[in-house]
Structure formats: structure tokens, C-alpha cells
């Protein structure tokens with residue numbers, strides 16, 4: 346079983362999904378599917394697990410928001426908000442139960458797994474097939490069960506785009522650049538930067554023309570490309586050559 350399907354940066358996830366993902370559970374954020382962020386890393390906030398024998402993902406529900414002195418880890422994970430609206434836990438739970446009881450097709454869930462700071466793996470789409478609430482020893486937590494999709498609609502790739510940097514290239518670039526921005530050494534919010542823009546004929550994507558950039562340097566680069574007028578580039582060049 347391939348554990349890491351495709352390695353992508355957080356900014357790429359945001360760009361691909363078209364929304365800022367500020368929390369781990371996002372029920373039907375677009376018309377077609379839900380999105381969850383998960384991690385099995387040591388020190389991860391929730392206890393998510395891959396079951397390699399079945400391919401199932403077991404995903405923990407989320408805590409109440411931190412408020413005052415209350416320890417969210419000591420409180421039952423909530424089904425509803427104080428006003429009675431369902432939490433994300435509640436929405437996923439009801440969808441899973443509806444499927445289990447034969448009232449609805451399984452909800453489709455796009456899964457991203459955090460591998461390291463700023464680096465994620467696209468695990469593709471899953472079906473939400475079951476949910477339970479059980480004690481973890483001190484309190485009740487939700488456990489959701491998701492299986493890799495088999496339906497044609499769900500198996501459809503998210504992005505069929507030749508500009509996508511192949512996984513093998515990303516993994517190699519990540520290793521070569523030591524998981525750091527090549528300009529400042531930052532390990533945060535890294536982005537795979539394709540050096541030669543497609544519009545300028547940078548067609549073949551190889552490790553030679555891909556590098557790691559932090560969000561700041563990636564933004565600076567795109568700002569330069571987007572907003573600098575040609576006459577300004579000429580002025581800059583003149584200043585640089587004079588001061589040299």
C-alpha cells in the first residue's frame with residue numbers, strides 16, 4: 346500500500362481546493378465532497394490511524410474550542426454547538442450513520458495527511474462509512490471510519506493538469522533541498538516552485554527546474570512577475586549597474 350500518494354505544500358492545498366483550510370474537519374465545503382486534514386505523527390493533536398490491513402482510515406473527531414481555563418482534552422467531543430447547531434463532528438457523524446442505515450450514499454472525503462511542518466501528502470478521496478462515539482479512558486471521543494473510494498466519481502483525479510509537478514520530482518527536490526527554502530532556509534510554508542513559468546515555455550518538469558521556496562519568497566517571486574512593469578525593470582537594472 347502506498348502511504349504517501351503525492352507530496353504537496355499547504356499553499357498548494359489551498360490553491361487546489363480554493364479555500365483556506367483553517368481547521369481539520371470541513372464538511373462538504375464544496376458541492377462534491379468534504380475535506381479532512383489528519384496526521385499520525387508523534388505529538389499530533391488527535392489520534393488518527395491507518396489500518397494497513399484493511400486500508401481504512403480511522404479518524405478522531407475534534408475537541409471543543411479552547412476557552413478560558415477549560416482543558417478541551419478533558420471534555421467530551423461535542424455533537425452540537427451550545428446553540429444547538431451541529432458541530433463538524435455532528436455533521437460527519439450524521440452522514441456516516443445515514444450511510445450505515447442505508448438512507449444515503451457514502452459521503453466523499455478528500456484526505457490530506459501532514460507529514461512534516463509545511464509538507465502534506467494528498468491521500469486522495471475516501472468514503473465515510475462508519476462513525477462511533479466511545480470513551481478514550483477519560484472522556485467520549487468520535488471515531489470516524491473511511492475507506493478508499495471505489496466509485497468512478499470519487500476515483501476521478503482532483504486535478505488532471507500537466508503542470509502538476511510529478512511526485513517523484515517533488516520527493517527528490519524535497520530531499521535535495523533538505524526540506525528548506527533555498528533562499529532563506531525556512532522550514533515553514535514551503536512550496537514547490539517551478540522555475541521556468543509555463544507561459545515562457547518551461548515545459549518539462551525535472552528536478553533541475555524545481556526548487557523549494559517558503560511562502561514569503563514564493564509570493565515575492567509571483568509579485569515580481571505579476572506587478573512589475575517592463576520600464577521599471579529597466580530602471581532597476583540601471584540602478585544596479587550604476588551601484589555595482
Ligand SMILES: [Zn+2]
Pocket residue numbers: 526527528529530531558559560561562
Ligand atoms: Zn524563503
